[in-house]
Amino acid sequence: TRSTRPQRLLNAVRKHATRGDPQSVISAIDHFCRHSEWAMNIGDEKGSILDSVVSELNPEKVLELGTYCGYSTVRIARLLPPGARLITLEFNADYAAIARQVIALAGLEDRVQLVEGASEDWIPRMKEHFGIETFDFVFLDHWKDRYLPDTKLMEDCGLLRKGTVLLADNVICPGVPDYLQYVRNSLSYKSCYFKSHLEYTKAEDGLEKSVFLG
Numbered sequence: 708t709r710s711t712r713p714q715r716l717l718n719a720v721r722k723h724a725t726r727g728d729p730q731s732v733i734s735a736i737d738h739f740c741r742h743s744e745w746a747m748n749i750g751d752e753k754g755s756i757l758d759s760v761v762s763e764l765n766p767e768k769v770l771e772l773g774t775y776c777g778y779s780t781v782r783i784a785r786l787l788p789p790g791a792r793l794i795t796l797e798f799n800a801d802y803a804a805i806a807r808q809v810i811a812l813a814g815l816e817d818r819v820q821l822v823e824g825a826s827e828d829w830i831p832r833m834k835e836h837f838g839i840e841t842f843d844f845v846f847l848d849h850w851k852d853r854y855l856p857d858t859k860l861m862e863d864c865g866l867l868r869k870g871t872v873l874l875a876d877n878v879i880c881p882g883v884p885d886y887l888q889y890v891r892n893s894l895s896y897k898s899c900y901f902k903s904h905l906e907y908t909k910a911e912d913g914l915e916k917s918v919f920l921g
């Protein structure tokens with residue numbers, strides 16, 4: 708049967724990246740998406756904004772919603788100190804299998820826990836299953852209509868603390884209107900927009916950074 712785009716993306720990483728070198732994995736994926744086949748990774752332009760938010764925050768406990776091929780997982784994990792932990796949730800088994808290999812090629816398995824399953828099933832189990840009290844940083848990049856319900860679920864599960872940072876991809880394209888309205892109008896968040904472009908294109912997109920005020 709024909710290969711899938713994530714399989715072709717993994718092949719490009721295997722061919723062009725250096726094992727244990729996260730930057731070469733990132734560059735190989737960006738090159739593949741720019742010159743071979745577009746894929747919905749955050750990309751290099753928005754990725755640089757993600758890098759700056761993570762570097763400034765220096766988080767110990769990170770949650771990512773929607774692993775896909777593991778591109779943003781590698782971008783985030785490469786900036787974390789070895790003691791830090793990144794839990795990434797992916798409910799598509801095929802994507803999870805690809806992402807595990809991408810994360811391993813980057814040499815970041817020690818910092819990353821990829822959990823195969825749906826966010827709404829796993830967010831309520833973070834404490835008892837992973838011993839996580841609260842997250843320092845959450846990256847939202849899964850189905851766009853799930854950003855808001857999952858944010859409310861994280862609040863209800865007590866996983867956000869004063870100062871937890873939420874960073875949401877695609878707030879313009881494809882767009883997350885209900886989520887944006889919520890974080891921009893809620894007294895529990897201080898929110899700001901980072902204008903950028905949709906990965907590998909000239910279309911406008913951006914990231915919304917929202918600090919939970921408790």
Ligand SMILES: CCCNc1ncnc2c1ncn2[C@@H]1O[C@H](/C=C/CNC(=O)c2cc(-c3ccc(F)cc3)cc(O)c2O)[C@@H](O)[C@H]1O
Nearest residue numbers: 747773775796797798799824825826848849850853880881
């Ligand atoms: C039960 C559903 C909610 N819970 C979930 N729990 C765990 N993983 C979940 C997930 N939802 C989705 N996922 C996974 O996240 C990923 C989904 C990402 C959705 N992203 C987009 O649709 C997207 C789409 C675009 C896009 C933009 C313009 C365009 F013309 C076409 C596409 C750009 C992006 O940057 C995007 O992030 C997949 O790997 C999916 O299996």
Ligand SMILES: [Mg+2]
Nearest residue numbers: 747848876877
């Ligand atoms: Mg995205």
